[in-house]
Amino acid sequence: MNERDLKLEAALASQLGVDGNDYIFTTKRVFLVRINLVILKLLLEDKKKRGITVVLDRPHGYLTHLLTLHKVDQTNLLYADTVTKLSSSVPIEIQENVIYTNGPFHLDLLLNLFLDGQIDDSQTAKTDLDDIDFILIDNIATALAYNTMTSVENFLRTLRELISTKNILFVAGIDADAHKTLYWLLKRYITNEIKIEERWLHG
Amino acid sequence: MDEVSEKTWKNEEENEELRENEMVRVASGIPGLDDMIEGGFPFPSVVLVAGSAGTGKTTFSLQFLFAGAEQDEQGLFFTTLSEPTHWMLQYSSNFSFVKKEYFGNLIQYVDLGSMLNRPVDEILRYINEKIAETMPQRIVIDPVTIIGNIIKDDYRKFLFDLTNSLKSWQAVSLLTGEVRPGEMYPVEVSYAADSVILLSLKAEGNARRKYLEILKMRGTDHRTGAYPVSITREDGFVVLRTRF
Numbered sequence: 001m002n003e004r005d006l007k008l009e010a011a012l013a014s015q016l017g018v019d020g021n022d023y024i025f026t027t028k029r030v031f032l033v034r035i036n037l038v039i040l041k042l043l044l045e046d047k048k049k050r051g052i053t054v055v056l057d058r059p060h061g062y063l064t065h066l067l068t069l070h071k072v073d074q075t076n077l078l079y080a081d082t083v084t085k086l087s088s089s090v091p092i093e094i095q096e097n098v099i100y101t102n103g104p105f106h107l108d109l110l111l112n113l114f115l116d117g118q119i120d121d122s123q124t125a126k127t128d129l130d131d132i133d134f135i136l137i138d139n140i141a142t143a144l145a146y147n148t149m150t151s152v153e154n155f156l157r158t159l160r161e162l163i164s165t166k167n168i169l170f171v172a173g174i175d176a177d178a179h180k181t182l183y184w185l186l187k188r189y190i191t192n193e194i195k196i197e198e199r200w201l202h203g
Numbered sequence: 204m205d206e207v208s209e210k211t212w213k214n215e216e217e218n219e220e221l222r223e224n225e226m227v228r229v230a231s232g233i234p235g236l237d238d239m240i241e242g243g244f245p246f247p248s249v250v251l252v253a254g255s256a257g258t259g260k261t262t263f264s265l266q267f268l269f270a271g272a273e274q275d276e277q278g279l280f281f282t283t284l285s286e287p288t289h290w291m292l293q294y295s296s297n298f299s300f301v302k303k304e305y306f307g308n309l310i311q312y313v314d315l316g317s318m319l320n321r322p323v324d325e326i327l328r329y330i331n332e333k334i335a336e337t338m339p340q341r342i343v344i345d346p347v348t349i350i351g352n353i354i355k356d357d358y359r360k361f362l363f364d365l366t367n368s369l370k371s372w373q374a375v376s377l378l379t380g381e382v383r384p385g386e387m388y389p390v391e392v393s394y395a396a397d398s399v400i401l402l403s404l405k406a407e408g409n410a411r412r413k414y415l416e417i418l419k420m421r422g423t424d425h426r427t428g429a430y431p432v433s434i435t436r437e438d439g440f441v442v443l444r445t446r447f
Contacts, residue, residue, distance in 0.1 A: 029227040029246060030276055030340040033373045037338070058371040069335040178227045201275045 001041065001070050004202070009038045009046075011200040016042065022163060022170040024186050027196035029141075029175035035196060036138050037063075039171060041072045043134050049169070050076040051134035052127060056104045056142040059084040063138070078127060080113055082106070099127070105146035107155040114162055129162065134169035140186070141179045153185055160189040226422055229340070229375050232270020232300075233263060235442030239417060239426040244375045245397065248421065249366045251347075253380040253388040254402030258413055259434045260379040262298065263402070264343040266439045267377055269300050271341040272309035279339035281315045281330065283349040300439045311337050319350060323357045326350070327364055334372050342369060342376040348389050349381070359391055366395040388418065397421040403429070415442050 001009070016023060016039065027035055036053075040063075043049040055063060060079040067074050078097050082104040101109045114135075117126045143152050163170045170190070176183040187193070228243035237243050244250055254260050268278035282291065291312065295301050306312065313333050318326050334342065347365075351358040369376040378396065380389040393399045398420040404411045414429040431443045 028274075030229060030373075034277075034338045057373065062371050065331070066335050066338070069332065175227065198275065 001038075005034070005038055008035070008200050009042050011197070012039060012194070013042055013046070015194045016171070017047075017169055020191050021167060022160065022190045023172075023192045023194055024183075024190045025171070025173045025194040025196055026176040026183070027173060027201075029178050031196065031201065032139050032173045032175070033066075035173055036136065037066055037070065037072075039136060040067060040077070041070065043136075043169070044074070044076055045072055048076075049133035050078075050131060051136060051169075052078045052080055052132055054080040054082070054110060054135065054137045056082050056137065057139050060098060078132075080110060080127075082110070103146070104143060107143060107147055107151050111155060111158050114159065129166045129168060132166075132168055134171065135159070135163065137172040139174075140172045141174055141182055144179070144182055149181065149185065152182070156185065156189045229276075230270055230274075232267045233440050233442060234438065235430070235444065236415070239430070239442065240420055241423050241425070245420070245422050246375055247370050247373045248397040249369050249376045249378060249395065250398040250400060250420075251378050251380055251389070251392045251396035252400050252402065253382050253392070255382045255384075255404065258402035258404055259432065259440050260402060261345055262295075262434055263440045264345055264377050264379055265295050265298070266300050267375075268310050268341050268343060269302065269305065272302070272305040275309070276340040277337055278305075278310040278341045279313065279334060279337050279343070280310060281313045281333070281342070281344045283315045283319065283344065283346060286314075286316075297436050298439050299437050311339070315344070315350075319353045323354055323361045323364075326354075327361070327368065330365070331368055331372075334369075334374070339372075340374050342372075342374050343379070344376070345379045346381050347378040347392060351389070351391060362391055362395040370397075393418070398423075402432070405429075 012035075025035060040053065043051060053060070053063065060081040061084070063079070064074065067077075074097070078099065080099050080101065082101045085100050086103040099113060101113070113127055114129060117128055140152075143155070159170070162168075172186065172190070174183055174186060227246040228241065229246050230243045231237055231240070252260050252263055264280070268280060271278050292303065292306060296303060315326070315330070318329050350361065354361060378392060380392050382388055388399060388401055399418040401416045401418055403414045403416070405414060413432045413434065415432045416429040417425045417427065433441050433443060435441075
């Protein structure tokens with residue numbers, strides 16, 4: 001990771017987890033991937049946390065590849081991958097750290113994952129929220145492409161109730177200008193907001 | 204939450220309308236173009252910029268990268284021509300939009316030319332590694348059609364895998380394509396791209412004028428028809444208002 005991103009990580013470290021355990025960060029849409037990567041490095045490597053990343057935008061393999069190239073240890077990371085089954089033309093490979101759901105339009109299945117620990121019996125990966133320190137969503141705005149606002153709200157409400165009882169850090173990034181409606185919905189359920197400042201991106 | 208905001212998200216019908224407007228767009232950096240494409244290129248997407256020699260493809264692409272750099276967006280420029288970096292710098296530095304301090308920082312330059320005799324999977328892996336290293340928001344491959352001349356049989360599969368991969372990296376990617384005589388645009392690339400912008404030269408009296416035409420842009424109510432363009436050192440690539 002370059003110096004610029006290390007400075008961004010330091011800026012995020014000074015905010016994330018300081019006041020409570022639920023956070024949205026706001027930035028331009030184009031910077032979401034970079035900031036999610038930096039947050040994962042911060043949580044997995046520096047803070048030694050265990051967590052789940054819910055991928056709604058693209059198959060988890062891209063994030064795995066990014067983290068590998070940036071030498072971030074993924075031993076304590078579990079993926080809830082909503083995309084691969086939808087986009088893959090070949091049978092998916094069962095992996096111990098990946099739970100595949102049937103597409104990003106099944107937010108109810110994601111909730112089952114958090115409530116029951118797994119989606120179905122065919123997969124080996126399981127979640128136990130008692131063993132989880134954080135949940136990161138990449139990226140929540142994509143959910144709106146496949147679900148109604150009411151479904152997204154139900155998902156957020158249930159997730160909010162869950163994390164508040166388990167002391168789990170919740171992080172989701174959003175471009176507040178591009179997704180005003182969803183931003184206000186998130187603000188209703190998530191207490192803390194980190195506005196990514198331009199100077200953090202400059203390094 | 205204020206009353207107005209509360210009202211906004213509670214109304215399902217209004218939400219449907221809002222959702223329609225939620226496609227993120229990035230400014231092209233080309234004066235006059237964004238007005239024709241609802242504010243900018245869809246993000247993420249793959250755009251083919253096709254044209255014969257001298258129509259301004261590389262200038263268009265560089266201006267797109269510099270516009271991003273002005274907004275702190277990382278740019279990645281793959282050249283397939285094996286041109287030494289200083290040649291490109293030398294040519295492009297004539298344009299006022301070029302800020303040399305961005306080269307090597309917010310605009311990274313990668314030579315793909317030396318990779319093109321390798322197997323297709325290796326070329327794709329190399330491109331993906333470079334993208335993962337720099338995490339760009341804007342990518343250019345200039346010109347992609349040269350790869351087709353070299354790898355021939357695997358070209359369609361390469362383009363399919365390349366465009367899928369580019370979209371998954373969450374960036375706007377411009378692929379420039381040389382148009383051969385008798386061809387309107389590189390068909391193989393146009394199938395794989397989300398958008399096709401055609402740059403052309405038309406003889407008018409004793410001169411040749413440059414034009415830009417948007418042939419397709421997914422998810423965008425774009426203008427149609429050929430629009431004249433000018434390319435000057437002072438203003439770079441500009442789409443003029445008058446339509447012909």
